[in-house]
Amino acid sequence: MLSSEERGEIEAEMLKYPNKQAACIDALKIVQRRRGWISDESIREIAEFLGISTDELDGVATFYNLIYRKPVGRHVILLCNSVSCWIMGYNRLRKRLCERLEIQLGETTADGRFTLLPIVCLGTCDHAPALMVDDDLHRDLSPDSAEQILERYR
Amino acid sequence: MTSERPLTKDMKADGEALTLKEYERAGGYQGIRKALRMGPKDITDQVTKSSLRGRGGAGFPTGSKWSFVPLGKDAPHPKYLIANADEMEPGTFKDRLLMEGNPHQLLEGMMVASRAIEADVAFVFLRGEYVLSAQRLQRAIAEAYAAGYLGEKIFGSEVGLELHLHLSAGRYMCGEETGLLNALEGKRANPRTKPPYPQISGLFGKPTIVQNVETLANLPHIINNGVEWFKKLSYSADGGSKLYGASGKVKRPGLWELPMGTTIGELLHEHAGGMRDGVEFRGLLPGGASTDFLTEEHLDVKMDFTEVQKVGSRMGTGTMIILDDQTCPVGMVWNLEDFFAQESCGWCTPCWSGLRWAERILWAFEQGHGSEADLEKLEWICKFCAPGNTFCALAPGAVEPLQSALKYFRDDFLRHVREKQCPWR
Amino acid sequence: MATIYVDGKPHQVDAQQNLLHACLTLGFNLPYFCWHPALGSVGACRQCAVKQFRSPEDKHGRLVMACMTPASEGAQISIADPEAVAFRKGIIEGMMENHPHDCPVCDEGGECHLQDMTVMTGHDYRRYEFPKRTFRNQYLGPFVNHEMNRCIQCYRCVRFYREYAGGQDFNVFGIRNLAYFGRHEDGVLESEFAGNLDEVCPTGVFTDATHKHHYTRKWDMQFAPSICVHCGLGCNISPGERYGMLRRIVNRYHGDINGYFLCDRGRYGYEFVNSEQRIRQPQIRSNGQIQPVPKQQAIEEGGRFIASATTVIGIGSSRASLESNFALRMAVGANHFFAGASTQELQLLHLTLEILRTTPVASLRDVEDSDAVLVLGEDVSNYAPRMALSLRQSVRQQPFAMTDKLKIPRWLDHAVREAAQEHKGPLFMATVAATRLDDVATDTYRGAPDEIARLGYAVARTLDPEAAGLRATTASGSLAGQIVRAVRAVTGLGKPPSGAPDADFETMAQRIAQALNGAERPLVISGLGCRSGPVLKAAANVVRALQRNGKPARIALAVPECNSLGLAMLGAKPFEEALAVAREHSGTTAIMLENDLYRQAPGSDVDVFLRSANHLIALDHLQNRTTATAELTFPAATFAESDGTLVNNEGRAQRFFQALTPQEIQESWRWLRDIFVAAGRREFSAWKTLDDVIQSLVSEFPDLAQVAEAAPAASFRMAGEKIPRQPHRYSGRTAMLANINVSEPKPPDDPDSSLSYSMEGNPDQPPAALIPFAWAGGWNSYQAWNKFQEEIAGPLRGGNPGVRLFQPPAQAGEYFQDAPKRFQPREGEWLVVPLYHVFGSEELSILSPGVKQLSPKPYIAMNDEHAKGAGLQAEDMVELAIGGASYRAALQIRPDLPVGIAGVPVGVDLFAGIQLPAWSKIERVS
Ligand SMILES: Cc1cc2nc3c(=O)[nH]c(=O)nc-3n(C[C@H](O)[C@H](O)[C@H](O)COP(=O)(O)O)c2cc1C
Ligand code: SF4
């Protein structure tokens, strides 16, 4: 069951649109913010709440990359792999993070602390390479500074 | 020409956003007040005369785009105005500054555009990763509602405007204006058939205008200062100033508001400070990932929609990505095509099949498995994805860097074949 | 019309259409995938590219997608342009990047549109040298097989399933070259139209899972033009045979009825033909033992039963052909020719005939084109399934009028849908229980049959004060009915539901009247589903009132079986009278034609009937309770093994032809002929062929005179030749029977039709009624129907098959007068009504394993209030008693059932023969 907070937030989003379906992406994000990811169960609950079919909602959910249909760690690292960051040292950064976290892109650390995901250009190319951890943007990174930044997230 | 920087001049040195008060103190919200007195047709007229062209990449004349929206009593309602703040074109980072630094300027621009088309509801369609922009816009919107600048009877007039912020869940396709409409309707962001154009049947089937953030930010200034002033901001026939940027291995990567038509060379050498020590310039993508490479010989070209097009590329978003001699051009193109193949929405065959194929071939080159015959295949794919052959502009944009790389960096491809590995490894 | 130039030559085409439609109509081979004649254009696959030139001077031109480009006056295009040719080849190459090269083991091989298009574009060399992507397949139920790796991402499946058929449990997931088409999780596809995916998918992703059990290539099957026997609509089908076994059913295009689509009951109900329960030889019962007897002996025995009888009674069948029923009637005489159906059902059928004769009747195509619809009493999705698919299209008509104003061509499918959003044209569903069409309904009304009739009368009266029956103004309030306002009102985009039902009967009648009267092509649908005369009359009255208002209104009535109307037209009398005759006369012989009486009449009556008769002769396909009591049973040919005529719900006579020639099995009319000849009735020996029977029929029944024109006679020849049932690549002809005899046997004779059991014959296009299967040079898939049509998605060349027996009347008929009284719920009793299930309620299809699997368990349903009042809970074992029999089943709580009403699933074994509606107590049993 969606919590009353979740329902309240979704209802607030619904006011923006002339039909309920339009709020489905907002709803997915609201639920994901609280639960970390979107499980099959979440899909069913949201679909029911919005009065759309689970298949309709899952078709939408699997289209968008910021909707996680698999469990993620406590913190999600979005590592920019687009062209400016690639030129400015993405590969070294990725290598270091993978070594340090002992995971590959798309995976979650054994302790459930981090999930490392590639992301398209973060729009901060003049400060490449860059990554985000949760809502925080980190820029002008080197492998060392990136490693230090991760220490801030427990 | 004046060297005014209307879009950025009021921004604060510490990077904080202007509050409503600060914005008004700097002359903000006068444009919309004036626009409210003008009437839709006059606003559109003025914007048309200003020769403002869309800053989202395609450069479509803004006033002329509005002119197709049905107006008056019989027009369908609600009508929608959407700020395209999905900025996701690799190498592009200009709209972020406008939203983080001066969100009210964008809101005012949206109000002006909304008046021009008699829109009832406006959305900012913002990419989900722009957390700071979201916070600042959210606050600005709340301030504007509180001041009576949004909602019913804005600025004490007879008209109202609802304005909402929508945070996207990702995907480059959401920036394509009709894909955006689908995303906003809670659907998969596949592009829509045109015609009918969004001006006739857009969001929720109603007349809609989608406009880039930078385009919108210009509007209050055009209304305030007039057509002649706006034209004089520019070195070229396309009016206004432009946010230009540069990334890659230059001394001072960054973003600058400059007269439209500033040359590529000036941008590279004066504003970006030239190449970093120890690396040489090889080429650049003038306006994001989906534009054709230019090289040394193009440094005198003026960065505007017309001039860049003349030399076989596009100004795009005006944010240049610089290729240096220590970066493998094949690798760079591989990175770009991987991006595009990944972001293909999966609707039309040339795009979902062709781009992934191109990416696979380029990867093979990087691994030392490329052949000369593969170059022909790449050329074929570029033609395959030409404008008109695909459903939307993603794939034609995607092959622009590839087709130009095959032209300018052919030797580098052949070196990969000869050496059976990437020479930059 | 417009003139367009294709590779320099001028052609006249429909200016309202797109270039692909135009080119295919002109007969050009232009490849395509995402476009479908019924689904329109979306421009996804980019396969239909042609070069378009701005003027004769324009030598350069540009590529356009033919399906997305209007066929406007003066358009100049080139199909042969080298750049266009290369591009189209490239599209196939792109699709083939990931497509498995598994044609030899793929079910679609040999009838694959992708295969055809690959050959057509000339793509023959693989340049892509990387690994292919792979997917996991899903279990989608007993009917549809899933093989996702073959997908080419044309989006047809999801467009058909969701957008056209309104299914919810299917979608596209993921993105880029990894789009996945299927369900959110494994499970049986819910839509009763899911089977169309087999034909909609241009390659082998969705294939017929029943066919898989006895797979045969299309080119190795022999086909016949046939008619579905699983409801009264008369959809056209193409059954395929090999080795004496019916392998599958595919759609046979009919422009006025089924178009490109069937329902799953029609597609998958066929397996009863191959059942182990089939009667394959004449059999005799003596001393309680059933034993096969040689044909001749059986015939002679039958002849003795007849000759020795004082009275011979014939029970005809609403699922047997006109010819077999007619033969029985001729044999036993009009006075002793009965139906298995009750007085009530026959009265309803005669009322239906009366209405059809005096009212303009809608075909399914008309249903689709209607712009305002009132459904009175029919659970269309379960009773006449294919009609529900047409109704789903009807609600698009008014939005079309709106998008026309925006100048969006109707074929530009997604643009139309995006502009129309949730807008739906008026569709009012007044039914006893919830239906699967309620999701597109404007308003839903639920009430007892009498209340539904009263609503109809009220609508008629609102439209025309002259219309008899109750006044709208006196019909206020609705004790037993409930009006449910749909979420999607006709106007106003997706406003939230108004909450409490605005239970105002009168305003609803007014709303309906207004919507129908404001429409250009209003339609009323009703039928025998709720077994109520008043409902039928009310429906007719609404149409009449509209006609008097100058509206071109039509009616469509659903009937129970594939030849219900045919049987009624032959004047069959009700079963009750048969029972009386049998009781009165000792020494009777009863002949039961393709009829399990136990499914039609109360078991105790059938017992009495069967016991009263001296001799019982049954002609049927499968063993059943009735055949078990018969002394003599003859193996009657099913639709797949016989030729004959059926009269569908619109009064259209259509001929079906055999695809199989089983040895001992023959048409019922032939058995009857043989038996009666043996009984000394020499005159029947004149019936040598089907055409002989038809000749007698039309001379006996002037009403049915046009039956002869339903299809060309057996003497018809195309340039002196017959029409082959077998594709010309039919293989193994000489080897198939080599285990029996190495010399190639002569193909079976078929004196009844101009179709041959051979691949030899005239290769040209046969008349529409005689097209056994869709094939044309280069077009091995179902898409070949394009080659058989006068215009794409229009009528077949020479007109759609069948003849309408009733001509639309010149003026509106008289109003029916007797509006029913208010429905009065009773204390402690329920009016038990029939509830229908697409899988389960029809007699023959339920004998097929897949249909059986999806059919419901027996239940007795009532609403939650009732149950609470009676202290009952879901799943409690409860009992009801009707007609002297009692029925026990688990209680099902159905909040949608109205006050005073209970329902049971008809067709499932437990409720065989129950006569509904009827009042009963419902009590818990321990
Ligand atoms: C694949 C694709 C992505 C796009 N992304 C953006 C974007 O992120 N922001 C944007 O303003 N325009 C984007 N555009 C351009 C828009 O389609 C549209 O032209 C633009 O928003 C119109 O605004 P303008 O006239 O003010 O430039 C994109 C186009 C394509 C084909
Ligand atoms: S709708 Fe009826 S006639 Fe048509 S296919 Fe289905 S069961 Fe057969």
Ligand code: FES
């Ligand atoms: S058939 Fe025309 S684009 Fe698919």
